[in-house]
Amino acid sequence: MSRIITAMLAVLLLASCGGGYKSPPRNLDNACSILAQRPEFRKAFKSTQRKWGVPVHVQMSIIYHESRFRADARTPFRYVLGVIPMGRQSSAYGYSQAIDGTWKQYKNETGRRSAKRDRIKDAADFIGWYATESYNRNGIRLTDARNQYLAYHEGHTGYARGSYKSKSWLLRISSNVEARSRMYQSQLANCRKLRL
Numbered sequence: 001m002s003r004i005i006t007a008m009l010a011v012l013l014l015a016s017c018g019g020g021y022k023s024p025p026r027n028l029d030n031a032c033s034i035l036a037q038r039p040e041f042r043k044a045f046k047s048t049q050r051k052w053g054v055p056v057h058v059q060m061s062i063i064y065h066e067s068r069f070r071a072d073a074r075t076p077f078r079y080v081l082g083v084i085p086m087g088r089q090s091s092a093y094g095y096s097q098a099i100d101g102t103w104k105q106y107k108n109e110t111g112r113r114s115a116k117r118d119r120i121k122d123a124a125d126f127i128g129w130y131a132t133e134s135y136n137r138n139g140i141r142l143t144d145a146r147n148q149y150l151a152y153h154e155g156h157t158g159y160a161r162g163s164y165k166s167k168s169w170l171l172r173i174s175s176n177v178e179a180r181s182r183m184y185q186s187q188l189a190n191c192r193k194l195r196l
Helices: 002-016 031-037 039-052 056-067 100-110 120-138 145-161 168-189
Strands: 077-080 084-088
Touching: 031 039, 031 056, 031 168, 039 056, 039 120, 056 120, 056 145, 056 168, 100 120, 120 145, 145 168
Parallel strands: none
Antiparallel strands: 077 084
C-alpha cells in the first residue's frame, strides 16, 4: 500500500512542477519556437488574422510587450510608505493586459460574453478588435505595430490627441514593439512545419 501512495505522491509532485497552462513558453525571442510549443497560440493568432486582418506578428509583438505571454499577468501593487499595499496599479489582466472597462466594451460589442482575458483565443481576438477600432477611428494600418501599440496603450482618444508624444519611455517601447514585430515576421516567414 505504501508503494502506491509513494508513487501517487511522486506523480503529483512531478505534475506540480510542470508550470501549468498559465506559464509562458520558453524562448520568447523566437516566434517559431513559441508557436511550436503552444499550438493553441498559432490557432488563435491565425483565427484573429482571418477575422480582423491583424497579422500574426503584430499580435505576438503586442502580447509580448504587454504580458510576456503570461496568461495571468497583472500590474504590480502600489504601496504607501513603501510597505502598505494599496491595490494594483490598474485592472489590466491577462495576455492582452486589457483593463476592466475596455474588456467589458469588447465583450458587449462583439457578443463574446464568455470571453476571458487569460485565454489566448480571447486575448488575440481582443487585440484584433482593438486594432480594427484603431484603424477605424485613427486610420492606423493593421500592419503598423508601432502606432497600433501607441493607440493600444493611450486609448483611441489619447492617441488622437497625441498624448504619447510627451512620453519618451512609451515612444521607446513602441519602437521596441515595432522591432519585435519585424523580427517575428521574418522568423515566421521561415518557419517550417507551421505553415503560416
